[in-house]
Amino acid sequence: MTSEKLLHDFKQFLVVERHASSYTVDQYMTDLDQFSRFITKEQIDGFSEIKQSDLRIYLTELYEEGLSRVSVSRKLSSLRSFYTFLEKEGFVSVNPIEYVSSPKRDRKIPQFFYEEELAKLFETEDVSTPLGQRNQAIVEMLYATGVRVSELVQMKQDNFDFSLKTVLVQGKGKKQRYVPFGAYAEDALVTYLHDGRVELAHKTNEASDYVFLNHRGDPLTDEGVRYILNEMMKRAAITSTIHPHKLRHTFATHLLNQGADMRSVQELLGHESLSSTQIYTHVTKDYLQNIYNNAHPRA
Structure with a gap:
């Protein structure tokens, strides 16, 4: 199955089964589109061929782009949900992100109105x-x-x-x-x-x-x-x-x-x-x- 079809099926899963908001769906798909470009650049043959070492390279690139730990953690969360879906549907036999830990997040003080x-x-x-x-x-x-x-x-x-x-x-x-x-x-x-x-x-x-x-x-x-x-x-x-x-x-x-x-x-x-x-x-x-x-x- 092509990468485009997998992304399409995952988007349908978010909308139909998870009842995710359009804002959340857009965030997920933006993160996965960025990851797809990384796969193409690294000449990796699709989502099923990703290894933990590839993910470490990807995370390093995100940090080098100047992304905060919060942003990196969110992108990793998108990948985690995506690969959980792929594994559940039988599209991958091994979940490469299972043992990749999220970066510790700085807890920001929530802003509020006086x-x-x-x-x-x-x-x-x-x-x-x-x-x-x-x-x-x-x-x-x-x-x-x-x-x-x-x-x-x-x-x-x-x-x-x-x-x-x-x-x-x-x-x-x-x-x-x-x-x-x-x-x-x-x-x-x-x-x-x-x-x-x-x-x-x-x-x-x-x-x-x-x-x-x-x-x-x-x-x-x-x-x-x-x-x-x-x-x-x-x-x-x-x-x-x-x-x-x-x-x-x-x-x-x-x-x-x-x-x-x-x-x-x-x-x-x-x-x-x-x-x-x-x-x-x-x-x-x-x-x-x-x-x-x-x-x-x-x-």
Whole structure:
């Protein structure tokens, strides 16, 4: 089977079986395309002929290009998933990446919004328009629930229980969890669902139960949400950068700063391991240190 066919089948696997977002699929395929070019350059006869020594050469080249350990680790993770798929489907008998360890990653302190910045963000939209109502509902939901953008765009109307103020979230690996949301998010959602979304839905003949729609009435994509947030930042005249995960980081940081326990935050975020949540303790420790320094008479 040709390399192009293997890559095509793997992409179909990511979309159909893994239900990966378009953003994730694009990242995987970009990494594998780079690896394919390396194979061609080294005159290696396809993915099945790769050896551990070839992978070491490839990793060395990535470092020589100036890539960070985080970027190299991500590319290695893409290869690991790809070769696991090839082995499972019987396209390779030996997994060359099985004993290749990922580089140790420097844990970056997650960036988050201060409350003053959030206040500006929440005041940028003209909520008398359908798109303004939608955008307000998006940013309120991202901050209220801490969901990933891929989870946000998958939300359907019947996932919401407004009597309990909870939403059923479809997480990674088809895992589901219930996440509560507050009064501000509820108000923004109700306004959008009863007004703005109705107008947007009328712009297409395709019936959709997805909550968040674009200007044509079709379901929003991950990229669409990123574009919306960037435009909101410009209108709010906030100089820091934004990405959907920054609101997720803000959600977790603010909860911990207000006394929420780590296990509860882990469950709300949908993290499989507590170690993924513990990165936020670095932020809260800095926060507590500042409080101590400002409040203690002999600090």
